[in-house]
Amino acid sequence: MLEQQRSRLWTVLTGAALLLIFVSLWRGFAALEYDWDFASLSEYIWLKEEQLPGLLITGLWGTLWVSALSICLGSVIGLCGGLILHSGNAFARSTIQVFVEIFRNTPVLVQLYVMYFVVASAFHMSAEQAGVATLSLFCGAYISELVRGTLLNLERGPQDAALSLGLTRWQTARHVVAPLALRRLMPSLVGQYVSLVKDSSLVSVISIVELTKSASNMVAISFKSFEVWFLVAVVYFMLNFMLSRIGQRIERRMSGDLHAA
Amino acid sequence: MTVAVELQDVRKSFVSKSSTTLALDSVHLQVQAGDVVTLIGPSGSGKSTCLRTINGLETITAGSIRIFGKSYGKAADAHILRRETAMIFQKFELFPHMNALENVALAPHLRLNMSRREALDRAEALLDRVGLKAHRMKYPRMLSGGQQQRVSIARALAVEPKILLCDEPTSALDPELVDEVLELLKSIAASGMTMIIVTHEMRFAREVSRTCHFFDAGRIVESGKTAEMLNQPQTPRLQAFLSSLKNL
Numbered sequence: 001m002l003e004q005q006r007s008r009l010w011t012v013l014t015g016a017a018l019l020l021i022f023v024s025l026w027r028g029f030a031a032l033e034y035d036w037d038f039a040s041l042s043e044y045i046w047l048k049e050e051q052l053p054g055l056l057i058t059g060l061w062g063t064l065w066v067s068a069l070s071i072c073l074g075s076v077i078g079l080c081g082g083l084i085l086h087s088g089n090a091f092a093r094s095t096i097q098v099f100v101e102i103f104r105n106t107p108v109l110v111q112l113y114v115m116y117f118v119v120a121s122a123f124h125m126s127a128e129q130a131g132v133a134t135l136s137l138f139c140g141a142y143i144s145e146l147v148r149g150t151l152l153n154l155e156r157g158p159q160d161a162a163l164s165l166g167l168t169r170w171q172t173a174r175h176v177v178a179p180l181a182l183r184r185l186m187p188s189l190v191g192q193y194v195s196l197v198k199d200s201s202l203v204s205v206i207s208i209v210e211l212t213k214s215a216s217n218m219v220a221i222s223f224k225s226f227e228v229w230f231l232v233a234v235v236y237f238m239l240n241f242m243l244s245r246i247g248q249r250i251e252r253r254m255s256g257d258l259h260a261a
Numbered sequence: 262m263t264v265a266v267e268l269q270d271v272r273k274s275f276v277s278k279s280s281t282t283l284a285l286d287s288v289h290l291q292v293q294a295g296d297v298v299t300l301i302g303p304s305g306s307g308k309s310t311c312l313r314t315i316n317g318l319e320t321i322t323a324g325s326i327r328i329f330g331k332s333y334g335k336a337a338d339a340h341i342l343r344r345e346t347a348m349i350f351q352k353f354e355l356f357p358h359m360n361a362l363e364n365v366a367l368a369p370h371l372r373l374n375m376s377r378r379e380a381l382d383r384a385e386a387l388l389d390r391v392g393l394k395a396h397r398m399k400y401p402r403m404l405s406g407g408q409q410q411r412v413s414i415a416r417a418l419a420v421e422p423k424i425l426l427c428d429e430p431t432s433a434l435d436p437e438l439v440d441e442v443l444e445l446l447k448s449i450a451a452s453g454m455t456m457i458i459v460t461h462e463m464r465f466a467r468e469v470s471r472t473c474h475f476f477d478a479g480r481i482v483e484s485g486k487t488a489e490m491l492n493q494p495q496t497p498r499l500q501a502f503l504s505s506l507k508n509l
Contacts, residue, residue: 157350157352157354158354158355158356158357160318160348160350160354161348161350161354161355161356161413161416162356162367162368163317163318163339163340163343164316164318164343164346164347164348164426165343165347165348165367165368165372165416165417165420166340166341166343166344166347166368166372166420167340167367167368167371167372168340169340171371171372175356175367175371176356179358180356180357180358183358
C-alpha cells in the first residue's frame with residue numbers, strides 16, 4: 001500500500017470512530033432530556049454580595065497549595081532517597097528500598113487513611129498535615145526511583161573526563177552530573193507532578209478543602225452534579241495541561257543545547 | 262632525567278560473581294619526563310586500563326603507581342595527584358551541556374582558582390591553538406568528531422598538565438578526520454610534553470614516539486624503541502599482532 005493511501009485510510013477510520021462516539025453521546029444525553037444550566041454555577045465561583053471567592057475558587061486554592069507543597073517536599077525526599085539508593089551504604093539503601101516499596105505498592109487512598117487515623121492521632125497532626133505528609137512521601141517514593149534510575153543510566157564518560165581534569169567529586173557532581181541528570185529527569189518528573197495534582201483529589205476524603213471536596217459540597221447544595229463535575233474536570237485539565245506545557249518549555253530550553261544539530 | 266610515571270608490579274583484577282578477570286598482570290612501566298611513549302596491543306589487552314590507572318580513574322589491586330615520585334593514597338585525594346595529568350578519551354567525552362569555550366574553561370576556573378574571565382580567555386587562546394576559535398560558541402553536538410577531539414585536547418591542555426594521557430584518540434573518528442587530530446598531537450609532542458598514548462595507528466606510533474610497549478593479556482610482552490619493535494618484532498605474539506594489522 002502506498003504511504004498516501006495508508007494515511008488516507010487512517011483519516012477515514014479515525015473520522016468514523018469520532019463520528020460514532022459523538023452520535024452515541026448525543027443520543028444518550030438527548031434521551032436524558034436534561035436542562036443544562038451552567039449559569040447557576042456563577043455563585044460558586046464568586047460571591048457577589050459578600051465580595052468573597054466562592055466554593056470553587058477556595059477549592060482550587062486548596063488543590064494548589066496542597067499540590068505545590070507536596071511537590072516541593074516530595075522532590076526533596078525523592079532527591080535524597082534517590083541519592084541514597086544510588087550510592088548510600090547497604091543499610092541506608094535497604095531502608096530507603098523498604099520505604100519506596102511500601103509507598104509504591106499500596107493505594108494512596110489507604111495511605112491517607114492510615115496516616116490520618118493512625119499516625120495523625122498518635123502525633124496530633126491536623127488533617128492538612130497528614131494529607132500533605134502522605135502525598136509528599138508517596139511522590140518522594142516515586143521520585144527516588146526516578147532519580148536512582150537516571151543516575152544509574154547516566155553515561156560515565158563526562159564524569160570520568162571531569163575527574164581526569166582534577167575536579168573533586170563534589171565539583172564533578174555539581175557541574176557535570178547534576179545538569180546532565182536533571183535534563184534526563186525532567187520529562188518523567190513533570191509526569192510525576194501532573195499525577196500528584198490528580199492524586200491530590202484524594203485528600204478530600206480526610207476533609208481537606210480542595211477542589212474535589214468543594215465540588216462534593218457544591219453538588220450537595222445545588223444538586224447540579226452534571227454541571228459541577230464537568231466544570232471541575234475542566235479545571236483539573238487546565239491546571240495539568242498548563243503544568244505539562246511549562247514542563248515542556250523548561251525541558252526544551254534546558255536540552256536545546258543537547259539536541260540542536 | 263626525572264621519572265614522570267613509574268608503575269611497579271601493578272595488578273588489577275575485575276571481580277564479578279562468576280569470575281575474576283586479571284586486566285593487568287604485574288605491569289612495570291617507567292616514563293621519563295619529556296618522553297612520548299605509545300602503548301599498543303590487541304583489544305582487551307589492558308593498555309587502556311593501564312592508562313586509566315595512571316590518573317586514578319581505575320583503582321589498582323596491587324603494586325604501586327608513582328607520579329613524579331608521589332603515589333596515590335586515599336581515593337578521596339585522587340584529584341590532587343590527578344593534577345599532574347590530563348586525559349584525552351576515545352569518545353572525546355566533552356560536557357554536552359556546555360559550549361566549546363565552557364568545556365575548556367571549566368577546569369581552569371574550578372581547579373586553578375582562575376576567575377571566570379581569565380579562564381575564558383585561556384580557553385579562547387587554546388581553542389585558537391587547536392584551530393577552533395571560530396567554533397568556540399558551538400555545543401559538542403554541532404561539531405564533527407575531529408573538532409570534538411580537538412576541543413577535548415584544548416580542554417586537557419587548559420589545566421597545564423605535566424603528563425598527557427591519550428586513550429585511542431582517533432579510534433572513534435571517521436578516516437578523513439584522523440589526520441587533523443594526529444597532526445595536533447604531534448605538535449604537542451614536539452613541544453616537549455610527556456605523553457602516554459594508547460593507539461592502533463602504527464604509522465602514528467612510529468612518528469610520534471621513541472619508546473613503545475606491547476600489551477597482551479594484561480602484561481607488557483615487549484618493550485623497546487618504537488621503530489625497531491615495529492620493524493623487527495622479537496616475540497611471536499608481537500609478530501602475530503603486527504601481521505594481523507597488515508592483513509587489514
